[in-house]
Amino acid sequence: MPYGIQQPAISGQLLQLEKQLGLRLFERRPFALTAAGRELLDFVGPFFSRLDETADRLQRGRDTTLRLAAPATVLRSYLPELLHKHQALVPQLTLKLFDANQAEVEELLRKQEIDLAICELAGKPALGLKSLVLFRLPLALLVGPNLKVRSAARLLSDHSRDRLVSLPETEVVTRKFQAELQRRRIDWRTSVEVSSLDLVATYVSLGLGVGLSIAAPGDRLPGGVRRLPLHTFAPVVVAALWRNKLSPANQQFLDAIRARSHQMLRQLKLPRIP
Numbered sequence: 001m002p003y004g005i006q007q008p009a010i011s012g013q014l015l016q017l018e019k020q021l022g023l024r025l026f027e028r029r030p031f032a033l034t035a036a037g038r039e040l041l042d043f044v045g046p047f048f049s050r051l052d053e054t055a056d057r058l059q060r061g062r063d064t065t066l067r068l069a070a071p072a073t074v075l076r077s078y079l080p081e082l083l084h085k086h087q088a089l090v091p092q093l094t095l096k097l098f099d100a101n102q103a104e105v106e107e108l109l110r111k112q113e114i115d116l117a118i119c120e121l122a123g124k125p126a127l128g129l130k131s132l133v134l135f136r137l138p139l140a141l142l143v144g145p146n147l148k149v150r151s152a153a154r155l156l157s158d159h160s161r162d163r164l165v166s167l168p169e170t171e172v173v174t175r176k177f178q179a180e181l182q183r184r185r186i187d188w189r190t191s192v193e194v195s196s197l198d199l200v201a202t203y204v205s206l207g208l209g210v211g212l213s214i215a216a217p218g219d220r221l222p223g224g225v226r227r228l229p230l231h232t233f234a235p236v237v238v239a240a241l242w243r244n245k246l247s248p249a250n251q252q253f254l255d256a257i258r259a260r261s262h263q264m265l266r267q268l269k270l271p272r273i274p
Contacts, residue, residue: 031255063247064090069098069105070118073197077219079118082256090249101171110244115250118257121237128243132254134261135217135238138229139177142204142211145224152228155210156186163191163209165200173197175234177212180233201225217264 018025025037033041066086070079075097087093098104098114105117106126118134125131141152147162149155155162167174169190181188194200197213204211205222214236215229240254 003106028224037073063249064092065094065096066096066116066250066253067096067114068116068118069100069108069114071120072099072195073216074118074232075099076198078260080262082253086249086253086256089252093249103170105241109241112244115242115244115246116254118238119241121239122172122175125239125241129241130243132240132258133237134236134240136259137214137238138231138235139173139233140213140215140230141228142201142213142221143226143228144204144207146207147210149228153232154186155228156184158182159186159188159210164188164212165192165194165203165209166190166212167195167197167200168193173212173214176234176236177230180230217267 014025021036024034025035025040026033037127045079068079083095087095093156096114099107100108100117100119102119102122102125105114105119106129108114109117109129110126141155142165143149143155166177169175169178174190192203192208196204196214200211200213201221203209211225213227215227221227240257242254246254
């Protein structure tokens with residue numbers, strides 16, 4: 001038995017099996033299988049003889065499957081190029097992509113329905129998850145061409161006539177922003193709730209209010225929309241999360257994500273994440 005099972009444990013299980021079947025499966029001294037024991041061995045033998053072959057096939061399949069979760073903006077704007085390059089390295093690659101926030105990501109990882117995730121962190125990841133911080137991005141307010149204010153501080157001090165366009169209250173960006181407003185005793189609630197950061201910028205360009213967003217690397221704003229960073233607010237932490245040991249191919253993809261994040265940080269002249 002190549003599985004580290006001790007002989008007394010095996011003997012105990014065999015005795016229980018004989019008791020359950022009401023049959024004697026082998027003679028003890030000298031050892032010999034009974035007719036019932038030989039019949040049972042013929043039945044289970046093919047299963048055990050193919051364990052190594054089956055395990056090898058399953059491992060090969062796991063190494064060509066990537067189940068990845070991330071917010072829609074990340075899936076749409078940042079991952080396609082990396083996934084295209086990864087597919088060139090893993091020709092048989094099978095992709096399963098999920099749109100999810102941190103709470104949803106952690107549940108998918110707990111159920112082992114995904115291999116890897118990228119998400120914004122509201123706090124520490126759940127117990128048992130491994131993490132790799134990719135970015136710490138400042139919050140920012142987006143203003144349209146008709147709003148002449150030049151600083152976020154000025155806008156915060158006189159915001160009463162401006163509608164706020166933001167993600168739902170459950171999202172990390174909104175939670176961090178509202179927590180700091182509460183600390184400063186500022187009441188500025190969402191008037192236009194949208195489902196993605198792309199839509200925040202779009203609605204700001206249409207004159208529907210001031211947008212809450214982040215200073216994301218490489219993103220492009222609609223014409224006339226300006227970004228006012230909120231440097232005194234806690235930044236949004238973006239991290240990769242996983243639970244089990246990654247297959248070699250999935251580990252290779254995580255390494256590519258990390259390298260890409262370092263490249264973006266250099267372009268933005270931000271400190272590299274250790």
